[in-house]
Amino acid sequence: xxxxxxxxxxxxxxxxxxxxxxxxxxxxxxxxxxxxxxxxxxxxxxxxxxxxxxxxxxxxxxxxxxxxxxxxxxxxxxxxxxxxxxxxxxxxxxxxxxxxxxxxxxxxxxxxxxxxxxxxxxxxxxxxxxxxxxxxxxxxxxxxxxxxxxxxxxxxxxxxxxxxxxxxxxxxxxxxxxxxxxxxxxxxxxxxxxxxxxxxxxxxxxxxxxxxxxxxxxxxxxxxxxxxxxxxxxxxxxxxxxxxxxxxxxxxxxxxxxxxxxxxxxxxxxxxxxxxxxxxxxxxxxxxxxxxxxxxxxxxxxxxxxxxxxxxxxxxxxxxxxxxxxxxxxxxxxxxxxxxxxxxxxxxxxxxxxxxxxxxxxxxxxxxxxxxxxxxxxxxxxxxxxxxxxxxxxxxxxxxxxxxxxxxxxxxxxxxxxxxxxxxxxxxxxxxxxxxxxxxxxxxxxxxxxxxxxxxxxx
Amino acid sequence: xxxxxxxxxxxxxxxxxxxxxxxxxxxxxxxxxxxxxxxxxxxxxxxxxxxxxxxxxxxxxxxxxxxxxxxxxxxxxxxxxxxxxxxxxxxxxxxxxxxxxxxxxxxxxxxxxxxxxxxxxxxxxxxxxxxxxxxxxxxxxxxxxxxxxxxxxxxxxxxxxxxxxxxxxxxxxxxxxxxxxxxxxxxxxxxxxxxxxxxxxxxxxxxxxxxxxxxxxxxxxxxxxxxxxxxxxxxxxxxxxxxxxxxxxxxxxxxxxxxxxxxxxxxxxxxxxxxxxxxxxxxxxxxxxxxxxxxxxxxxxxxxxxxxxxxxxxxxxxxxxxxxxxxxxxxxxxxxxxxxxxxxxxxxxxxxxxxxxxxxxxxxxxxxxxxxxxxxxxxxxxxxxxxxxxxxxxxxxxxxxxxxxxxxxxxxxxxxxxxxxxxxxxxxxxxxxxxxxxxxxxxxxxxxxxxxxxxxxxx
Numbered sequence: 042x043x044x045x046x047x048x049x050x051x052x053x054x055x056x057x058x059x060x061x062x063x064x065x066x067x068x069x070x071x072x073x074x075x076x077x078x079x080x081x082x083x084x085x086x087x088x089x090x091x092x093x094x095x096x097x098x099x100x101x102x103x104x105x106x107x108x109x110x111x112x113x114x115x116x117x118x119x120x121x122x123x124x125x126x127x128x129x130x131x132x133x134x135x136x137x138x139x140x141x142x143x144x145x146x147x148x149x150x151x152x153x154x155x156x157x158x159x160x161x162x163x164x165x166x167x168x169x170x171x172x173x174x175x176x177x178x179x180x181x182x183x184x185x186x187x188x189x190x191x192x193x194x195x196x197x198x199x200x201x202x203x204x205x206x207x208x209x210x211x212x213x214x215x216x217x218x219x220x221x222x223x224x225x226x227x228x229x230x231x232x233x234x235x236x237x238x239x240x241x242x243x244x245x246x247x248x249x250x251x252x253x254x255x256x257x258x259x260x261x262x263x264x265x266x267x268x269x270x271x272x273x274x275x276x277x278x279x280x281x282x283x284x285x286x287x288x289x290x291x292x293x294x295x296x297x298x299x300x301x302x303x304x305x306x307x308x309x310x311x312x313x314x315x316x317x318x319x320x321x322x323x324x325x326x327x328x329x330x331x332x333x334x335x336x337x338x339x340x341x342x343x344x345x346x347x348x349x350x351x352x353x354x355x356x357x358x359x360x361x362x363x364x365x366x367x368x369x370x371x372x373x374x375x376x377x378x379x380x381x382x383x384x385x386x387x388x389x390x391x392x393x394x395x396x397x398x399x400x401x402x403x404x405x406x407x408x409x410x411x412x413x414x415x416x417x418x419x420x421x422x423x424x425x426x427x428x429x430x431x432x433x434x435x436x437x438x439x440x441x442x443x444x445x446x447x448x449x450x451x452x453x454x455x456x457x458x459x460x461x462x463x464x465x466x467x468x469x470x471x472x473x474x475x476x477x478x479x480x481x482x483x484x485x486x487x488x489x490x491x492x493x494x495x496x497x498x499x500x
Numbered sequence: 501x502x503x504x505x506x507x508x509x510x511x512x513x514x515x516x517x518x519x520x521x522x523x524x525x526x527x528x529x530x531x532x533x534x535x536x537x538x539x540x541x542x543x544x545x546x547x548x549x550x551x552x553x554x555x556x557x558x559x560x561x562x563x564x565x566x567x568x569x570x571x572x573x574x575x576x577x578x579x580x581x582x583x584x585x586x587x588x589x590x591x592x593x594x595x596x597x598x599x600x601x602x603x604x605x606x607x608x609x610x611x612x613x614x615x616x617x618x619x620x621x622x623x624x625x626x627x628x629x630x631x632x633x634x635x636x637x638x639x640x641x642x643x644x645x646x647x648x649x650x651x652x653x654x655x656x657x658x659x660x661x662x663x664x665x666x667x668x669x670x671x672x673x674x675x676x677x678x679x680x681x682x683x684x685x686x687x688x689x690x691x692x693x694x695x696x697x698x699x700x701x702x703x704x705x706x707x708x709x710x711x712x713x714x715x716x717x718x719x720x721x722x723x724x725x726x727x728x729x730x731x732x733x734x735x736x737x738x739x740x741x742x743x744x745x746x747x748x749x750x751x752x753x754x755x756x757x758x759x760x761x762x763x764x765x766x767x768x769x770x771x772x773x774x775x776x777x778x779x780x781x782x783x784x785x786x787x788x789x790x791x792x793x794x795x796x797x798x799x800x801x802x803x804x805x806x807x808x809x810x811x812x813x814x815x816x817x818x819x820x821x822x823x824x825x826x827x828x829x830x831x832x833x834x835x836x837x838x839x840x841x842x843x844x845x846x847x848x849x850x851x852x853x854x855x856x857x858x859x860x861x862x863x864x865x866x867x868x869x870x871x872x873x874x875x876x877x878x879x880x881x882x883x884x885x886x887x888x889x890x891x892x893x894x895x896x897x898x899x900x901x902x903x904x905x906x907x908x909x910x911x912x913x914x915x916x917x918x919x920x921x922x923x924x925x926x927x928x929x930x931x932x933x934x935x936x937x938x939x940x941x942x943x944x945x946x947x948x949x950x951x952x953x954x955x956x957x958x959x
Contacts, residue, residue, distance in 0.1 A: 116875035116883040149871060149885075151908050187868025188909045256855060256872065307854040308767075309869070310876035395766040395854070395946075396715060396954055403955030409646025410768070412608060413715065416575035417769035424575040426608075449610050450647045487854075489948050495855055496862030 061368035061490070062465050067359060068230040073213045075235040077246040077281035079103040079323025081210035084223030087199025088192055089144035089185070097199040098223035100139040100277065101169055101210065106321035107283070107332075108136035108180065109290035111261035111297045113314035119148030121181040122315060124158040126264045128177045134286025137178035139277055139317055140165040142196055143226050143252070146273060147183040148312040150190050157193045158183070164200040182275045182315050184226055184252060217248060224252035224275055227494060232359040238348045240282065240333065241341045245324050247348065251276030251316075251356045255365040255495065257306035258393065259314040263294050273311035274301060276356055283322030284345060285334040292346040293318050293353075300353035303385070304483045306364035307491070308393035318349070361483045366490030369401050372468040374434075376479040379422035384473075384480035390418045391469065392484035401467070401486035406433065406458035408444035415471055428474030433458065436466040447474070520827035520949070521924050526818060527689040532672045534694040536705040536740035538562040538782025540669035543682030546658025547651055548603035548644070556658040557682035559598040559736065560628060560669065565780035566742070566791075567595035567639065568749035570720035570756045572773035578607030580640040581774060583617040585723045587636045593745025596637035598736055598776055599624040601655055602685050602711070605732060606642040607771040609649050616652045617642070623659040641734045641774050643685055643711060676707060683711035683734055686953065691818040697807045699741065699792065700800050704783045706807065710735035710775075710815045714824040714954060716765035717852065718773045722753050732770035733760060735815055742781030743804060744793040751805040752777050759812035762844070763942045765823035766950070767852035777808070820942045825950030828860050831927040833893075834874075835938040838881035843932075843939035849877045850928065851943035860926070860945035865892065865917035867903035874930055887933030892917065895925040906933070 082100040089096040110129060112122050128136070140161050147154045158181050165179040172178050183191070203210055210216065221231035235248035253274040261274075284292070293316070301316055322332070335342040362370050373391045378384035391397055394414040400407040408431045416424060427448040434441040442461055443451050461467060541559040548555040569588060571581050587595070599620050606613045617640050624638040631637050642650070662669055669675065680690035694707035712733040743751070752775070760775055781791070794801040821829050832850045837843035850856055853873040859866040867890050875883060886907040893900040901920055902910050920926060 114876075114878075115872060117871050117885050117888075149868060149904070149907070149909055187872065188904075256869075260876070309853050309855045309872060312868075312872050312875060394768050395950075396768045399951050399954035402951065405955070409608065409771075410715075412576050413574060413646065413768060413771050416771060417573075417719070419573075426576050429576075445608070445647075448608070450608055487951060489951050491854075492858050492861065492946060492948050492951060495858035496864070 064362060065230055067362055068233065071214050071233070071235045075237055075246060076212060076217060076248045077279050077323070079281055079321045080279050081212050082216050082220045083203060083210045084219035085199055085202060088195035089142055095219060095223040096142055096144045097196060098141040098220040099165060099168070099200060099203045099210070100220060100279065102137050102319055102321040103323060104321055105135050105137055105172070105178070106319040107286040107289045108134055108317065108319050109286065109293045110180065110315060110317045111263055111293060113311060114260050114262055115310050115312045117149060117312045119146055119183060119313040120150055120154035120158040121147055121183045122313060123155065124162060125180045125182070125315065128162060128180055129264055131176045132178060134290065135178070136180050136319060137169045138165045139180050139182070139319070140200060141182045141224055141275060142191065143184050143224055145183060145185040145189055145191050146187050146313050147191050148187040150188070153190050157191045160193055160197060161200065164197045168203055180317050184273045184275050184313055187312060221250035224250055226252060227254040227365055228252050228363050230363060232356065232363070234352065234355055236352065240344045243324070245280060245282040247278060247280040247352055249276060249278035249352060249356050251360060253360040254363050255307055256309045256311040257304060257360060257364065258308045258310050259301045259304070260310055261297050261302060261314050261316060263290055274314040274360060276301065276316040278318045278349070278352065280320045281322065281324040282320050282345065283332045284320040285332045288333060288335045288342055289318055289320050291335060292342070292349050295346055296350040296353040299350050300357040303481060304357045304361050305389065305392045306361060306367070306485055358483050361485050364485035365494045366488040367485030368488055369486040370466050371401060371484050371486070373482040373484060374468055374470045374479065375473065376470065377473040377475055378478045379476040381478045381480055383420045383422065384478050386420065387415050387418050387471065388480045388482035390414045391471070392482040395487060398484070398487035402488045404459060404462040406444065406453060406455065406462060411469060411471065412445065422475055424473060425475065430472040430474070432470045433461050434468035434470050435461045436468060441470070523821060524689055526821055527692065530673050530692070530694045534696055534705060535671060535676060535707045536738050536782065538740055538780045539738050540671050541675050541679045542662060542669045543678035544658055544661065547654035548601055554678060554682040555601055555603045556655060557600040557679040558624060558659060558662045558669070559679060559738065561596050561778055561780040562782060563780055564594045564596055564631070564637070565778040566745040566748045567593055567776065567778050568745065568752045569639065569774060569776045570722055570752060572770060573719045573721055574769050574771045576608060576771045578605055578642060578772045579609055579613035579617040580606055580642045581772060582614065583621060584639045584641070584774065587621060587639055588723050590635045591637060593749065595639050595778060596628045597624045598639050598641070598778070599659060600641045600683055600734060601650065602643050602683055604642060604644040604648055604650050605646050605772050606650050607646045609647070612649050616650045619652055619656060620659065623656045627662055639776050643732045643734050643772055646771060680709035683709055685711060686713040686824055687711050687822050689822060691815065691822070693811065693814055695811065699803045702783070704739060704741040706737060706739040706811055708735060708737035708811060708815050710819060712819040713822050714766055715768045715770040716763060716819060716823065717767045717769050718760045718763070719769055720756050720761060720773050720775060722749055733773045733819060735760065735775040737777045737811065739779045740781065740783040741779050741804065742791045743779040744791045747792060747794045747801055748777055748779050750794060751801070751808050754805055755809040755812040758809050759816040762940060763816045763820050764848065764851045765820060765826070765944055817942050820944050823944035824953045825947040826944030827947055828945040829925050830860060830943050830945070832941040832943060833927055833929045833938065834932065835929065836932040836934055837937045838935040840937045840939055842879045842881065843937050845879065846874050846877050846930065847939050847941035849873050850930070851941040854946060857943070857946035861947045863918060863921040865903065865912060865914065865921060870928060870930065871904065881934055883932060884934065889931040889933070891929045892920050893927035893929050894920045895927060900929065
């Protein structure tokens with residue numbers, strides 16, 4: 042076959058992957074005292090994962106907590122999403138517990154899936170005092186393969202092993218870490234963060250964990266009155282501040298738009314994406330604490346919302362750092378747009394472009410692909426090509442590298458470009474020169490490893 | 501580093517590619533008599549490509565032809581797109597020639613780029629009789645790297661070598677083939693088709709060529725009154741039917757929506773996408789031919805539009821078959837939608853899903869990913885999960901394989917699934933069960949080879 046084009050000859054060859062930097066440093070011990078008060082939790086292996094890895098997390102609050110959540114807008118909502126929405130509606134924004142399994146998403150599982158999700162709620166409810174009106178108090182999340190039913194008896198046994206008498210629940214770093222590990226699917230490290238913050242001179246704590254490495258392009262909104270929705274990004278954040286349920290929901294909705302809804306690994310929205318926040322007011326050890334509420338004290342509310350947004354952005358970025366096959370962590374900043382939505386839409390398009398992502402993997406300063414992606418988005422105010430500038434911004438504080446200035450290509454210093462592209466962290470900055478609005482998105486590159494992971498996920 | 505997760509250990513390994521089937525059989529000789537009358541053409545190497553491959557095509561019509569075009573909707577319109585739009589406006593939908601270079605897109609090249617594109621038009625205009633009012637008669641297309649200026653003196657010399665005295669222009673298969681080869685960039689075979697068709701009992705011919713392997717997710721519309729637009733899918737179709745300029749444009753706009761605007765290789769829209777149609781009325785050898793026109797004879801117009809749509813779909817599918825790194829050719833059919841737009845939007849989303857495309861490369865019957873993609877699209881009428889069915893339809897006439905029926909997963913015969921997935925051609929059929937509208941999209945899989953091609957395109 043001497044007429045076979047050169048590209049075909051290459052096809053039977055092998056590809057040597059540029060190895061990604063190890064990411065284990067993104068997980069490190071946290072002081073026990075940094076975790077919010079009033080929560081006990083644990084992670085165990087109950088038998089969903091064949092590997093014997095942790096696959097069930099139980100998180101309990103000592104008292105009923107305000108609860109808020111955002112769920113995927115996918116039309117094929119997994120059973121745990123439908124059930125958690127229902128629990129929040131019935132409880133009026135209150136919850137005592139969260140139960141999470143990994144290894145099976147309980148999505149597209151019909152009536153059996155709904156029964157299983159409810160069974161998880163009831164088994165976890167039995168670990169805490171019954172609520173006054175008998176309404177459910179547990180929010181449930183599942184992640185893993187779609188279209189398979191849960192090994193529900195294993196899961197129920199696993200939940201029951203957390204009874205008060207067993208005392209396997211804890212509040213130390215080790216307990217939080219086990220819970221975080223039980224969230225993991227293709228994640229390469231557990232994603233756990235905690236911090237102390239101050240509102241109105243009072244000190245509170247916030248801790249959270251999340252998971253996700255693939256099927257990551259969330260678009261989550263607050264619960265809807267009736268179920269037509271769905272989420273595989275899972276996150277939960279616990280705080281010992283007291284926040285009214287209504288204000289907790291509005292703060293979360295704002296925070297999610299600027300964190301989890303601004304990340305992409307592969308551009309695919311899951312049927313299970315869920316983020317839950319609990320606020321139990323335990324910071325003051327039983328002393329009555331005035332609830333943070335938007336109407337009563339807008340300044341305190343805004344301070345809390347800022348804390349929550351920054352914390353959620355930290356957690357969301359961990360997911361991108363651990364993106365399937367990712368070797369780069371890339372911040373896409375779009376500035377000078379007419380509206381936040383325009384900026385967000387362009388940032389999202391650049392972050393999902395296969396050509397941009399493969400160029401990042403190849404460490405190639407191919408700004409033409411950034412520009413083509415920018416130009417392909419329909420906007421409220423059209424882009425004027427003569428006003429657009431594109432730069433690479435290194436994250437070490439060294440000077441940024443202009444690639445295009447007011448629509449004219451720069452004479453790029455390719456050595457400097459290679460240098461900037463050779464490290465893990467990079468920012469692509471697009472200045473539209475139209476208005477004053479901006480948005481950030483976080484994404485990763487597209488590697489051979491991504492294809493490998495997703496070419497034989499089920500086998 | 502014994503605590504390094506298993507996935508990291510794999511990262512430094514190599515990946516063995518599943519070789520794609522050879523595609524040279526998609527290019528075969530065509531009888532000289534099948535090509536439309538009244539066109540002469542050629543392809544030469546003028547010096548844009550460093551490899552010495554053909555990089556300049558010239559196509560001339562013996563008489564002024566009706567001309568219509570669709571251009572990319574990207575905001576960063578390449579110079580040849582801006583110029584071709586302008587030529588069409590000035591000439592009132594008439595043209596005598598098309599000139600095409602590959603190897604350099606002349607995109608984001610500022611004023612120099614505009615001057616170069618006009619220089620190509622003028623040099624080609626000089627090969628034919630001047631028009632009565634002196635307006636330009638040549639449409640221009642470029643494809644290749646963005647942000648570099650053309651080696652314009654080489655190109656002008658190349659165009660001038662086609663003067664009448666040189667007689668290097670021809671009308672045989674060999675001439676058409678050379679022109680088609682001069683379109684190629686990362687294409688692995690020239691894309692050339694011709695056919696004979698009948699409207700109102702009269703016989704006509706149509707021939708066309710196109711190129712494209714990456715940055716393929718066109719969204720093209722008719723020319724706009726003023727320039728705010730842009731396209732790297734290039735196609736031209738020549739017919740010896742006589743069609744009024746107005747009807748040629750409306751037929752092309754309809755055809756492009758159902759062909760070139762329904763294909764995706766990587767989901768990235770180019771700055772140069774252009775499709776041009778010429779209709780010179782030469783079928784009758786100088787005898788006056790009544791123009792096909794929508795108002796005068798709607799039935800003849802519809803017959804012509806159907807021919808053009810089918811022909812354009814054939815050409816568009818060739819681009820997907822040759823998609824960068826592609827080993828599969830996949831038809832995505834969405835049926836039972838409330839509107840054509842809803843069906844088209846879902847088909848587009850499935851066709852661009854990285855998870856669906858890597859599963860196809862892995863020959864994995866992962867219908868959950870098809871469903872997640874389906875559910876992520878905002879629609880005029882929301883999807884009802886209990887009415888949705890998904891099947892794999894083999895293209896050899898053997899029975900299709902239901903994966904999901906009315907929202908319930910089937911007990912899939914994995915052996916049969918593997919069998920269907922192991923061949924190059926496959927149809928994914930999604931039935932929404934809401935309305936009567938449907939749309940088709942054509943896409944390919946995502947392979948190691950795709951990452952390799954695009955990770956070091958410029959080097």
